[in-house]
Amino acid sequence: MSTSPLIEIKDLRIRFHGDDGRITHAVDSVDLSVANGATLGLVGESGCGKSVTSLAIMGLLPKQSAEISGAIRFDGFDLLQTPDQTLRDLRGNRLAMIFQEPMTSLNPSFTIGDQIIETILRHRGGSRKGARERAIELLRRVHIPSPERRIDEYPHKLSGGMRQRVMIAMALACDPRLLIADEPTTALDVTLQAQILELMRELKAASGAAIILITHDLGVVAEVCDEVAVMYAGEIVERAPVDELFSMPQHPYTVGLLGSIPRLDHRTEQLATIEGMVPNMAQPPAGCRFAARCPFVLDACTTAPPPLVEISPGHLSRCIRAPLELLVS
Amino acid sequence: MTTLLEVNGLVKHFVAERSLFGRALAHVKAVDGVSFSLDAGKTLALVGESGCGKSTVSRLVLRLIEPDAGAIRFDGRALLSLDADALRKFRREAQIIFQDPYASLNPRMTVGQILTEPLALHDLVPPVQRAERVAEILRLVGLEPRLARRYPHEFSGGQRQRIAIARALAVEPKLIICDEPVSALDVSIRSQILNLLRELQDRLGLAYIFVSHDLAVVKHIADRVAVMNLGQIVEEADAGDLFATPRHPYSRALLSAIPVPKPRAKRSRIVLQGEIPSALNPPRGCRFHTRCPYVIERCRSEMPQLVPDGIGHATACHRTSELPSSAAIVPSDGGFSPILEKLVAAFSGGPEAARGSGVSPLGTDPG
Numbered sequence: 001m002s003t004s005p006l007i008e009i010k011d012l013r014i015r016f017h018g019d020d021g022r023i024t025h026a027v028d029s030v031d032l033s034v035a036n037g038a039t040l041g042l043v044g045e046s047g048c049g050k051s052v053t054s055l056a057i058m059g060l061l062p063k064q065s066a067e068i069s070g071a072i073r074f075d076g077f078d079l080l081q082t083p084d085q086t087l088r089d090l091r092g093n094r095l096a097m098i099f100q101e102p103m104t105s106l107n108p109s110f111t112i113g114d115q116i117i118e119t120i121l122r123h124r125g126g127s128r129k130g131a132r133e134r135a136i137e138l139l140r141r142v143h144i145p146s147p148e149r150r151i152d153e154y155p156h157k158l159s160g161g162m163r164q165r166v167m168i169a170m171a172l173a174c175d176p177r178l179l180i181a182d183e184p185t186t187a188l189d190v191t192l193q194a195q196i197l198e199l200m201r202e203l204k205a206a207s208g209a210a211i212i213l214i215t216h217d218l219g220v221v222a223e224v225c226d227e228v229a230v231m232y233a234g235e236i237v238e239r240a241p242v243d244e245l246f247s248m249p250q251h252p253y254t255v256g257l258l259g260s261i262p263r264l265d266h267r268t269e270q271l272a273t274i275e276g277m278v279p280n281m282a283q284p285p286a287g288c289r290f291a292a293r294c295p296f297v298l299d300a301c302t303t304a305p306p307p308l309v310e311i312s313p314g315h316l317s318r319c320i321r322a323p324l325e326l327l328v329s
Numbered sequence: 330m331t332t333l334l335e336v337n338g339l340v341k342h343f344v345a346e347r348s349l350f351g352r353a354l355a356h357v358k359a360v361d362g363v364s365f366s367l368d369a370g371k372t373l374a375l376v377g378e379s380g381c382g383k384s385t386v387s388r389l390v391l392r393l394i395e396p397d398a399g400a401i402r403f404d405g406r407a408l409l410s411l412d413a414d415a416l417r418k419f420r421r422e423a424q425i426i427f428q429d430p431y432a433s434l435n436p437r438m439t440v441g442q443i444l445t446e447p448l449a450l451h452d453l454v455p456p457v458q459r460a461e462r463v464a465e466i467l468r469l470v471g472l473e474p475r476l477a478r479r480y481p482h483e484f485s486g487g488q489r490q491r492i493a494i495a496r497a498l499a500v501e502p503k504l505i506i507c508d509e510p511v512s513a514l515d516v517s518i519r520s521q522i523l524n525l526l527r528e529l530q531d532r533l534g535l536a537y538i539f540v541s542h543d544l545a546v547v548k549h550i551a552d553r554v555a556v557m558n559l560g561q562i563v564e565e566a567d568a569g570d571l572f573a574t575p576r577h578p579y580s581r582a583l584l585s586a587i588p589v590p591k592p593r594a595k596r597s598r599i600v601l602q603g604e605i606p607s608a609l610n611p612p613r614g615c616r617f618h619t620r621c622p623y624v625i626e627r628c629r630s631e632m633p634q635l636v637p638d639g640i641g642h643a644t645a646c647h648r649t650s651e652l653p654s655s656a657a658i659v660p661s662d663g664g665f666s667p668i669l670e671k672l673v674a675a676f677s678g679g680p681e682a683a684r685g686s687g688v689s690p691l692g693t694d695p696g
Binding site: 159217218219252255277296 | 378548549572676
């Protein structure tokens with residue numbers, strides 16, 4: 001792994017201006033970095049800001065309503081300051097993204113071959129024949145059977161798992177340095193999920209690309225990630241190497257998430273629950289955003305926002321009660 | 330234990346394509362000879378990949394669609410021969426909760442109206458007492474009675490699923506079919522609903538048919554599990570038994586693929602090669618043979634029967650007795666470390682202060 005990260009996000013803030021004048025704080029002071037060849041898991045529940053963060057990296061947020069500040073450094077660029085023309089050269093080329101819905105993110109009126117070839121011609125140029133050969137090769141790499149025939153089919157002819165593989169093939173068309181996968185396996189059955197995760201691991205090993213995997217499934221995170229950032233209400237509340245996060249989480253929200261998953265190894269009568277609701281992000285609370293739902297809350301939690309501090313090397317938590325093991329020993 | 334539901338040789342073929350003159354040209358064999366039984370107060374889970382027929386089975390059991398063949402006995406009555414009147418009575422006893430709580434509640438009705446409708450339809454409670462009964466049902470699922478005046482859009486996903494459960498409970502059913510009830514919910518909300526379903530089962534003696542593709546959830550909630558592939562049950566067993574010693578190669582592949590929340594978990598994942606065959610034209614012989622790593626010649630021609638052993642673990646595979654040991658197929662998540670165990674318990678309020686999943690002050694103020 002090289003010393004300087006491939007992508008570095010500094011103090012990213014995203015606010016949405018609604019039609020009614022309401023301002024929603026979608027993402028607040030997010031710092032992240034991913035090294036070459038590493039996989040970062042971005043975990044959190046609906047509305048926590050994980051997908052918005054990824055769209056900001058890709059430059060896909062609407063300019064009229066989204067107010068973005070901070071810096072996203074990638075490959076010598078600050079993506080937030082990069083003109084659209086340059087961004088278009090980066091996207092689908094060195095920066096690629098796989099979306100959650102393989103059903104809706106392919107164009108139904110073009111064959112899958114056309115769609116992959118378009119990407120290759122746009123960024124690499126060359127002949128259509130060469131691009132077609134590369135597209136077939138890509139389909140083979142993602143284990144699509146008889147790719148010479150499949151390349152001329154329309155998306156509706158393919159199953160969900162196949163479409164997701166086509167999406168991956170398209171994302172890989174120009175050997176991206178960074179691949180963002182937004183819930184790539186959520187819509188799939190476990191058997192297909194296993195195939196797709198296997199494929200992502202294979203591809204990472206072969207190309208050395210970095211991956212940001214966005215998911216709410218901690219099982220998937222444990223399978224493929226090296227490092228994990230947990231987001232809650234627009235902030236990163238915990239960041240740690242994957243082993244540490246699962247063995248000794250340092251934020252109460254992460255503890256709640258881990259406790260709420262049914263385990264295979266022992267049968268508990270009651271799963272942990274996180275009571276209450278996510279705060280209204282038009283007026284985020286003054287103190288810790290998780291305070292209202294936290295069983296370990298102190299008065300101090302509600303007065304000032306807690307900083308993200310390092311508990312042990314590489315393990316950061318935004319909780320003034322960390323290290324949490326002190327609470328139970 | 331009394332048997333509540335008995336299903337025998339259920340078949341449902343949908344017409345996929347018709348000729349110009351309306352003759353059926355192709356059938357989807359959605360359900361093809363499914364038999365199982367369910368005891369009162371217990372949970373049977375139906376698992377399998379999309380398109381395996383698990384949702385069709387659940388709709389057939391409710392007679393929301395009519396089967397082509399087979400028999401269903403519910404509480405001693407032959408369900409398929411009920412007339413309209415008797416069928417309406419049956420509907421009181423069997424209810425369904427759907428996956429998407431956003432789509433399954435009428436946006437133009439208040440929660441109170443949604444819950445009053447079944448009471449009025451079956452004339453269960455005199456009109457003057459209905460409001461009170463609605464309040465009672467809302468409390469049962471952990472919502473405050475004053476929320477009855479609100480509309481579905483004012484609630485979060487988890488709360489809406491609670492309302493859907495409340496609607497099912499309103500008629501005091503014996504059986505609730507839960508069709509992927511937590512798949513659309515976030516992890517923390519999911520655990521609330523699972524706890525609630527369990528608590529209600531204990532309190533009210535409900536039987537559940539739980540349709541799900543999330544196997545960790547199934548292990549948590551089910552007493553018995555039936556694994557389906559292309560319209561047929563390939564294995565049926567007690568949940569503990571199935572997860573300890575899965576027999577059918579398809580069950581093994583499914584269970585081995587469960588992602589577990591433990592990095593570098595011990596596992597021997599069986600990755601199935603090839604695509605799921607189409608239910609329009611299922612393979613001859615064993616329907617799993619095109620993807621089975623243990624396939625032999627016999628599997629291609631002869632369909633295996635679902636054969637139970639002495640302890641009620643049934644498998645439909647010619648090679649059941651020859652397959653390698655099933656040890657270490659289900660990945661191990663190793664549980665929590667003692668300290669994390671304590672921390673999770675403390676998070677949930679500790680064992681002595683175990684909070685009820687249902688009746689909590691949760692979400693009293695949506696929006």
